[in-house]
Each structure stands twice: as C-alpha cells, then as structure tokens.
Amino acid sequence: xxxxxxxxxxxxxxxxxxxxxxxxxxxxxxxxxxxxxxxxxxxxxxxxxxxxxxxxxxxxxxxxxxxxxxxxxxxxxxxxxxxxxxxxxxxxxxxxxxxxxxxxxxxxxxxxxxxxxxxxxxxxxxxxxxxxxxxxxxxxxxxxxxxxxxxxxxxxxxxxxxxxxxxxxxxxxxxxxxxxxxxxxxxxxxxxxxxxxxxxxxxxxxxxxxxxxxxxxxxxxxxxxxxxxxxxxxxxxxxxxxxxxxxxxxxxxxxxxxxxxxxxxxxxxxxxxxxxxxxxxxxxxxxxxxxxxxxxxxxxxxxxxxxxxxxxxxxxxxxxxxxxxxxxxxxxxxxxxxxxxxxxxxxxxxxxxxxxxxxxxxxxxxxxxxxxxxxxxxxxxxxxxxxxxxxxxxxxxxxxxxxxxxxxxxxxxxxxxxxxxxxxxxxxxxxxxxxxxxxxxxxxxxxxxxxxxxxxxxxxxxxxxxxxx
Numbered sequence: 001x002x003x004x005x006x007x008x009x010x011x012x013x014x015x016x017x018x019x020x021x022x023x024x025x026x027x028x029x030x031x032x033x034x035x036x037x038x039x040x041x042x043x044x045x046x047x048x049x050x051x052x053x054x055x056x057x058x059x060x061x062x063x064x065x066x067x068x069x070x071x072x073x074x075x076x077x078x079x080x081x082x083x084x085x086x087x088x089x090x091x092x093x094x095x096x097x098x099x100x101x102x103x104x105x106x107x108x109x110x111x112x113x114x115x116x117x118x119x120x121x122x123x124x125x126x127x128x129x130x131x132x133x134x135x136x137x138x139x140x141x142x143x144x145x146x147x148x149x150x151x152x153x154x155x156x157x158x159x160x161x162x163x164x165x166x167x168x169x170x171x172x173x174x175x176x177x178x179x180x181x182x183x184x185x186x187x188x189x190x191x192x193x194x195x196x197x198x199x200x201x202x203x204x205x206x207x208x209x210x211x212x213x214x215x216x217x218x219x220x221x222x223x224x225x226x227x228x229x230x231x232x233x234x235x236x237x238x239x240x241x242x243x244x245x246x247x248x249x250x251x252x253x254x255x256x257x258x259x260x261x262x263x264x265x266x267x268x269x270x271x272x273x274x275x276x277x278x279x280x281x282x283x284x285x286x287x288x289x290x291x292x293x294x295x296x297x298x299x300x301x302x303x304x305x306x307x308x309x310x311x312x313x314x315x316x317x318x319x320x321x322x323x324x325x326x327x328x329x330x331x332x333x334x335x336x337x338x339x340x341x342x343x344x345x346x347x348x349x350x351x352x353x354x355x356x357x358x359x360x361x362x363x364x365x366x367x368x369x370x371x372x373x374x375x376x377x378x379x380x381x382x383x384x385x386x387x388x389x390x391x392x393x394x395x396x397x398x399x400x401x402x403x404x405x406x407x408x409x410x411x412x413x414x415x416x417x418x419x420x421x422x423x424x425x426x427x428x429x430x431x432x433x434x435x436x437x438x439x440x441x442x443x444x445x446x447x448x449x450x451x452x453x454x455x456x457x458x459x460x461x462x463x464x465x466x467x468x469x
Contacts, residue, residue: 016041022183025243027321028102028328032337036344039317042186043177047309047316049186053193054309058302060200061218062295062367068215069368070291071152073298074142075159077283079166080276085123086167088268088407089116090174091319092261095405096469097178098320101243102327113175113237114250115258120171124164131160142280143287154216162223169226172233177320181242184233192229196221264469267407271414278418282440285430289376293437296376299367303381307352308391314345315395319403322464326404331465334404338459342396349392356385376437383441387449394452397459405469413454422447 015034018024019041027035061068093116100109131138135157139149159166169192173185202210203217213220237246286294318341325334356363361378368374398410422443429439 043313098323195225
C-alpha cells in the first residue's frame with residue numbers, strides 16, 4: 001500500500017509538471033479526470049497569482065489610509081462595469097477558439113483571435129480617454145466624500161487611463177485558454193503579478209529617486225506590470241510558442257468573423273453588465289454606512305478573491321472542455337466534464353468556507369487594526385462563506401454555458417438572481433429593515449445560492465449542446 005501511494009504521488013507530480021509546462025494539448029480524448037487536472041492546474045495557479053496580488057495590493061494600500069482602501073473599492077466597482085464589454089468579448093473568444101481547436105480548425109481559431117484583439121484595443125481606447133478625463137466625477141457619482149476624491153482620483157485616473165494593459169492581458173489569456181494553452185496564460189500572470197508585487201511598495205511608499213505616490217502608486221505598478229505581460233503575450237502569439245500563431249499577414253479585419261464574435265459576445269456583455277452593475281449598486285449602498293464600513297467590505301472581497309480565483313480557474317477549465325468537446329462532436333463528454341469539475345470545485349470551496357467561518361475576523365485583522373473595519377469585514381466573510389458550496393457549482397455551470405457559446409442563458413439567470421432578487425432584497429434588508437451592512441451581505445449570499453440552483457436546473461435541460469458558434 002505505501003509503495004502504491006508513492007507511485008500515485010509520483011504520477012500526480014509528473015502530471016503537475018506536464019500541466020504547467022503545457023505539454024498536454026489533447027483534451028477531447030482519454031481520461032476526463034486527467035483532462036480536468038491538466039487544464040485546471042495552470043488555470044488555478046494563474047488565478048492564484050491574481051488573487052495573491054489582490055491581497056498584497058490591499059495590504060500595502062491599507063497602510064496608506066482608510067480612504068485609500070475605499071478608493072480602490074469604488075474604482076474597481078466602476079472598472080468591472082466598464083470591463084463587462086471586455087469580459088463578454090473574452091467569453092466569446094474562448095468559446096469560438098475552443099470550438100475551432102476541437103474541430104481541428106487552427107486557422108479559424110487564429111482569425112477569431114485577431115478580431116478579438118482588434119475589438120479589445122478599440123474598447124480600451126474609448127474607456128481610457130473617458131476615464132482619464134472624468135475620474136473625479138466618477139468617484140463623486142459613486143458617493144465618495146471630497147477628501148477621498150482628493151486623495152484617490154490619481155489612482156482612478158491612471159487605472160482607467162491605462163486600462164489597455166489590463167484589458168489585453170485578460171483578453172489574450174482568454175484566447176490561450178480556449179486553445180488549451182492554459183500554461184501560457186499562467187506564465188503571463190506570473191510575470192504580471194510578480195512585477196506588480198515588487199513595484200507596489202516602491203511606487204506607493206517611495207524608494208531611492210522614486211517619490212512616494214501613495215495610492216496612485218498602486219495604479220502605476222499595475223500598468224507597468226501588466227503592460228510587460230502583454231508584451232510577453234504578443235511575443236508568444238507572433239513567434240508561435242502556443243497552438244495559435246499570428247503573423248503580420250493575419251492582421252486584417254475580417255468582418256464575417258468579427259460580426260460572429262460580436263454576436264456571441266453580446267450575451268456575455270449583457271451577462272456581466274447585469275452582474276457588475278448590481279455590484280456597483282451594492283457598493284453605492286455600502287458607501288451610505290461610511291468609509292470604515294466600506295473599507296471592511298473591500299478588504300473582505302479582496303480576501304474572498306484569494307479563494308474565488310482558484311475556483312474560477314476550475315470553471316475556466318470546464319469552459320474549455322465544453323467548447324473543445326462540442327467542436328469534436330462529443331456533447332456527452334462535455335456534460336460529464338462539467339459535473340466532475342463542479343464536484344471537485346465543491347470539495348475545495350467547502351473546505352475554504354470552514355476556514356472563513358472560524359477565522360474571518362483574524363484574517364481581516366491582518367489588513368487593518370480599525371475595529372469597525374475588522375467587524376464589518378469579518379461579518380462579510382462569514383455570511384458569504386455560508387453559500388460557498390453553491391458558488392462552486394454555480395461558477396462551473398455558468399462558465400460551461402459560456403464555453404458552449406450559450407451566453408444568453410447565464411444572462412437571463414443573472415437578470416433574475418441579481419436585478420430582480422439581489423438588489424431589492426439588499427435594500428429591504430439593509431435600509432428598510434435597518435440591518436445595515438449585514439443586510440447587504442445576506443443578500444449577496446442568497447442571490448448566489450439562487451443563481452446556482454437555477455443554473456443547474458437549466459443546464460440539465462441540455463439546450464446548450466445545440467448552440468452553434
């Protein structure tokens with residue numbers, strides 16, 4: 001038995017090495033469990049790097065001031081609303097690229113990649129100009145107090161103005177994931193967030209000839225780190241280190257491909273506009289309770305990213321498996337992949353929920369000594385952790401719809417769960433019934449549980465198998 005166990009651990013280690021080096025590229029045949037492992041490991045590590053950066057970033061910024069933390073919370077709520085377009089486009093790119101790769105149509109995958117990048121550049125330019133010029137007005141619209149705007153507008157201006165680095169990093173990684181090149185996406189995030197972690201304290205607190213920029217330094221570090229990673233991604237695409245290689249001859253607008261990409265992305269755009277606008281309204285509601293409560297909520301959300309990001313990694317693996325297996329005319333294998341991935345995700349999220357339930361206040365206390373911040377952040381973590389197992393299945397199934405190119409179904413589910421239920425319920429609990437911030441936390445958990453239940457019921461109907469992209 002011990003000998004057998006050693007062999008199993010050795011095999012797992014070998015699989016791990018193959019996964020992070022990207023040597024495994026066939027996911028439409030063989031063991032489904034192995035395919036999930038090979039895709040999930042680099043995607044989980046990729047998302048872990050993202051969440052580690054989120055934690056480190058908020059740890060540095062929390063040393064500046066409560067206003068600095070609140071600035072990041074308000075800015076990110078707006079950024080995610082704007083990026084709904086980019087996220088929708090990325091979902092479409094993953095679905096179409098995965099479907100083409102599954103059907104062995106590499107040229108079609110290349111064409112889709114080029115059109116996605118062109119659309120991403122256009123969106124980022126529009127967002128950048130608007131965000132740079134109207135940063136103060138955006139913060140004021142979100143309910144920020146004058147002293148917060150004075151301290152934090154530089155961060156908002158630079159983050160929105162330089163959004164092309166964040167947008168392209170996200171979009172090109174979505175292309176890599178669709179192609180099954182999850183390890184390339186992972187190494188891009190390792191480079192980006194590694195640089196961010198190193199540069200954050202240098203620009204926030206000042207070092208040598210570099211002056212102290214405060215919270216604005218976090219935006220400078222983000223733009224440099226992610227911009228460098230985008231250059232790495234483009235080098236991979238142009239020099240052919242992935243399954244998709246782009247040459248200068250491919251840099252032409254193909255309207256039929258672009259229109260198909262836009263058509264598929266519309267559902268994703270609407271899906272995330274609904275979800276993220278709901279988050280914006282919740283953040284606006286939270287701002288009514290003061291900067292300290294808002295800071296506690298922001299820290300809790302950043303801490304949650306540490307565990308939600310790996311779960312998104314598994315969910316992204318499900319999306320790629322669905323797309324590639326549908327392209328290979330294997331819908332039953334696609335469905336089995338989703339339920340197995342959901343099960344593994346539930347095991348992970350269940351374990352994490354126990355940690356948050358028992359140690360929430362200690363965890364938030366690592367980032368702030370302010371008792372009001374700790375009290376609200378800890379309560380947020382505990383209440384949201386109650387629904388973690390539901391989140392596990394909800395995330396996987398939603399991404400499975402998107403991987404199939406059926407972005408319309410999650411849009412309807414988001415509309416029901418977030419706009420028709422979460423927002424009215426949050427207002428009822430927090431304002432009408434006077435539960436304050438706790439009412440918002442309860443509404444978040446209840447809405448995510450509802451979303452998971454509806455998603456699983458609709459997924460079992462199987463209409464996503466008939467979608468063509």
